[in-house]
Amino acid sequence: MSKDLVKDLAIASGSKIVLIVFDGLGGLPRGVGERTELETAYRPNLDALAARSVCGLMDPISPGITPGSGPAHLALFGYDPLRYEIGRGILSALGVDFDLKPSDVAARANFAQIDARGNVIDRRAGRISTEKNRQLCELLSQIKVPGAEIFIRTEKEHRAAIVFRGQGLSGRLSDTDPQKLGVPPLTVQPLSEEARSTAEIVNRFVEQARQILAREERANMILLRGFDQYEALPSYAERYQLKAAAIANYPMYRGVARLLGMTVLPTGDTIQSEFETLAKYFQDYDFFFLHIKKTDSMGEDGNFEGKVKVIEEADRSIPILMDLQPDVVVVTGDHSTPAVLKAHSWHPNPVLLYSKYCRPDQVRAFSESDCLQGGLGRFPAINLMPLMMANALRLNKYGA
Amino acid sequence: MSKDLVKDLAIASGSKIVLIVFDGLGGLPRGVGERTELETAYRPNLDALAARSVCGLMDPISPGITPGSGPAHLALFGYDPLRYEIGRGILSALGVDFDLKPSDVAARANFAQIDARGNVIDRRAGRISTEKNRQLCELLSQIKVPGAEIFIRTEKEHRAAIVFRGQGLSGRLSDTDPQKLGVPPLTVQPLSEEARSTAEIVNRFVEQARQILAREERANMILLRGFDQYEALPSYAERYQLKAAAIANYPMYRGVARLLGMTVLPTGDTIQSEFETLAKYFQDYDFFFLHIKKTDSMGEDGNFEGKVKVIEEADRSIPILMDLQPDVVVVTGDHSTPAVLKAHSWHPNPVLLYSKYCRPDQVRAFSESDCLQGGLGRFPAINLMPLMMANALRLNKYGA
Numbered sequence: 096m097s098k099d100l101v102k103d104l105a106i107a108s109g110s111k112i113v114l115i116v117f118d119g120l121g122g123l124p125r126g127v128g129e130r131t132e133l134e135t136a137y138r139p140n141l142d143a144l145a146a147r148s149v150c151g152l153m154d155p156i157s158p159g160i161t162p163g164s165g166p167a168h169l170a171l172f173g174y175d176p177l178r179y180e181i182g183r184g185i186l187s188a189l190g191v192d193f194d195l196k197p198s199d200v201a202a203r204a205n206f207a208q209i210d211a212r213g214n215v216i217d218r219r220a221g222r223i224s225t226e227k228n229r230q231l232c233e234l235l236s237q238i239k240v241p242g243a244e245i246f247i248r249t250e251k252e253h254r255a256a257i258v259f260r261g262q263g264l265s266g267r268l269s270d271t272d273p274q275k276l277g278v279p280p281l282t283v284q285p286l287s288e289e290a291r292s293t294a295e296i297v298n299r300f301v302e303q304a305r306q307i308l309a310r311e312e313r314a315n316m317i318l319l320r321g322f323d324q325y326e327a328l329p330s331y332a333e334r335y336q337l338k339a340a341a342i343a344n345y346p347m348y349r350g351v352a353r354l355l356g357m358t359v360l361p362t363g364d365t366i367q368s369e370f371e372t373l374a375k376y377f378q379d380y381d382f383f384f385l386h387i388k389k390t391d392s393m394g395e396d397g398n399f400e401g402k403v404k405v406i407e408e409a410d411r412s413i414p415i416l417m418d419l420q421p422d423v424v425v426v427t428g429d430h431s432t433p434a435v436l437k438a439h440s441w442h443p444n445p446v447l448l449y450s451k452y453c454r455p456d457q458v459r460a461f462s463e464s465d466c467l468q469g470g471l472g473r474f475p476a477i478n479l480m481p482l483m484m485a486n487a488l489r490l491n492k493y494g495a
Numbered sequence: 496m497s498k499d500l501v502k503d504l505a506i507a508s509g510s511k512i513v514l515i516v517f518d519g520l521g522g523l524p525r526g527v528g529e530r531t532e533l534e535t536a537y538r539p540n541l542d543a544l545a546a547r548s549v550c551g552l553m554d555p556i557s558p559g560i561t562p563g564s565g566p567a568h569l570a571l572f573g574y575d576p577l578r579y580e581i582g583r584g585i586l587s588a589l590g591v592d593f594d595l596k597p598s599d600v601a602a603r604a605n606f607a608q609i610d611a612r613g614n615v616i617d618r619r620a621g622r623i624s625t626e627k628n629r630q631l632c633e634l635l636s637q638i639k640v641p642g643a644e645i646f647i648r649t650e651k652e653h654r655a656a657i658v659f660r661g662q663g664l665s666g667r668l669s670d671t672d673p674q675k676l677g678v679p680p681l682t683v684q685p686l687s688e689e690a691r692s693t694a695e696i697v698n699r700f701v702e703q704a705r706q707i708l709a710r711e712e713r714a715n716m717i718l719l720r721g722f723d724q725y726e727a728l729p730s731y732a733e734r735y736q737l738k739a740a741a742i743a744n745y746p747m748y749r750g751v752a753r754l755l756g757m758t759v760l761p762t763g764d765t766i767q768s769e770f771e772t773l774a775k776y777f778q779d780y781d782f783f784f785l786h787i788k789k790t791d792s793m794g795e796d797g798n799f800e801g802k803v804k805v806i807e808e809a810d811r812s813i814p815i816l817m818d819l820q821p822d823v824v825v826v827t828g829d830h831s832t833p834a835v836l837k838a839h840s841w842h843p844n845p846v847l848l849y850s851k852y853c854r855p856d857q858v859r860a861f862s863e864s865d866c867l868q869g870g871l872g873r874f875p876a877i878n879l880m881p882l883m884m885a886n887a888l889r890l891n892k893y894g895a
Contacts, residue, residue, distance in 0.1 A: 123854055156893060158874060159881025160500060166894035177498060183895035321895055439892055441885040442854050473872035
């Protein structure tokens with residue numbers, strides 16, 4: 096859409112929308128004639144919901160394109176990811192609850208191990224503990240470089256977020272992470288003229304960090320990637336007239352939600368606790384984004400059975416959701432993560448949309464193959480928010 | 496896509512992709528309750544392949560639009576034909592292996608017959624022999640017009656390609672072919688101010704050609720159409736990191752392939768010889784475009800049974816392809832050419848995409864009606880290349 100049609104038509108209302116995202120939901124069969132992870136799972140509650148819903152298959156971006164989690168979620172939330180590009184660094188900083196200011200430059204940091212010749216031998220420093228990470232971040236917080244204030248925050252295991260704040264900074268910077276082993280970390284290069292001084296600042300930081308970390312056995316280096324400068328996006332309240340809340344137990348997803356002005360609700364580590372959080376706050380918001388991470392983690396690990404179990408675990412919590420009598424429910428994925436690929440993939444995700452006004456189809460089970468026959472057909476994720484808004488009777492008529 | 500996402504994400508790999516294009520594949524039933532050409536054909540190998548593939552229906556451009564072969568192939572190759580417009584003349588010149596230089600202006604030429612009053616009575620001069628065409632082109636090669644070097648090359652039967660080379664030429668010219676009988680050929684008109692001198696050059700050429708051809712019984716006139724100026728397109732190597740080869744026994748299709756930097760392989764006249772060429776060169780390239788012309792020719796002739804036989808002939812060569820164990824295979828058409836219409840049409844084409852990671856669907860036969868139930872759904876041809884690249888694991892993830 097050339098205009099922001101949904102923003103122009105959005106109206107406030109008392110209706111409640113719940114978007115359940117299974118990260119990396121879509122899968123692949125392990126062999127000819129076999130079933131996907133979702134098709135294998137015992138999922139009576141999701142199937143019963145699908146039977147009352149309109150279903151379809153949804154491309155994260157467009158056919159053939161495999162997205163990262165950032166662009167995939169932006170699309171689910173109705174923000175064109177080709178227009179709103181967000182660097183990994185911004186997502187990481189938002190995910191550790193760092194209070195980013197406009198024009199801050201952020202990057203994703205990995206503690207890594209280099210050998211005596213300075214070549215990277217482990218890009219994750221043996222996945223050090225989160226506790227160790229915290230100690231190292233504290234050490235690195237001593238570093239002072241003229242021209243910028245520097246913040247470094249533990250994310251999880253070997254991962255951290257780093258933020259540079261100051262006048263005239265730019266995020267147009269190359270990575271120091273060489274993305275392979277046996278070679279030294281790279282020097283940050285400015286990707287445009289105005290990024291020259293920021294590149295110098297970052298390189299000075301890395302040099303000091305290297306000296307401080309030199310005494311460490313494993314995490315003796317830091318690698319930076321995904322530099323980006325923070326710009327606020329139009330919020331859910333502005334665009335959709337929705338008071339939105341996010342329930343997610345992984346930092347990056349909380350970060351994307353916060354970027355769009357959603358309130359991040361405190362929740363527990365289990366899927367059931369996420370649904371209980373939904374129930375607890377149900378009266379306080381119009382829109383809920385509930386994120387289930389472990390389908391993706393299991394897929395990335397190539398753990399087919401593990402992914403099946405996560406789906407079954409989530410299925411058991413669906414009654415908590417339906418007892419709340421929400422007006423609109425969507426269950427889908429942000430992208431596929433088939434265990435056989437051990438990676439994100441381009442395959443479309445099954446989607447079910449339940450509402451009183453959804454015009455149900457003949458689909459009686461929630462799976463890739465069943466949803467293919469659904470009334471929503473095949474569509475790009477960017478169309479999902481208008482469909483949810485419409486089913487919540489939250490969009491005015493377009494034109495007279 | 497506003498950006499060239501596929502170009503940004505493409506990576507090299509050892510995987511091999513084969514695209515089989517049946518020209519004008521899609522058809523129509525001859526009567527109520529009857530079957531299309533493809534549905535009528537005995538095609539056990541294509542059906543077996545469909546059963547292991549993900550299938551769908553593909554619109555050449557967009558619903559309702561009937562394309563010529565040029566735009567239809569550009570779309571199949573992932574080049575938006577509304578952005579990359581290529582005149583018929585450029586395709587003709589490329590198809591006769593003419594070495595076009597940037598800014599050359601080319602047109603398609605037909606030898607035709609006019610009567611004593613100068614009216615066109617046969618736009619194809621009774622489809623003169625290719626040999627006769629060669630003699631006439633040699634005669635016309637004597638023509639000199641100040642301001643441009645002129646090349647005329649035999650294509651086939653009554654068809655030739657003509658190229659004007661010189662300073663300050665423009666391809667913004669109207670046709671001389673009136674596209675109907677009983678009227679005289681048209682004078683070339685400049686379609687913009689800067690094309691004025693080129694129009695004069697072309698009209699002088701046509702006048703001299705008319706005098707030279709006046710002694711001919713049938714081919715006593717030449718008609719020009721599809722003027723265009725040559726601009727190189729981004730190549731397959733650049734955009735897709737693919738070393739690509741084309742196998743086609745009709746000149747124009749070799750021309751489009753060459754325009755995109757594909758190597759045109761020498762091959763024979765039969766469909767089987769095209770598949771044998773594929774086998775012979777299989778180790779040398781990453782991507783193969785294999786073009787089967789006669790489905791379209793039979794459709795254009797209204798020869799339903801003939802089109803069925805061409806499909807059956809091609810089906811028998813499918814084992815040659817599958818014995819090579821390609822990573823990705825697509826079988827489809829560039830546009831439909833139903834025998835009942837005797838012309839190209841807008842109907843979507845069946846498409847099958849085979850790969851180890853294709854997420855097969857319930858489709859068990861390769862036909863228009865079966866593919867309608869396929870997992871690819873209905874999509875525009877421009878999306879095919881990203882799907883093939885993804886299935887060949889030749890696209891990086893988009894974003895973090």
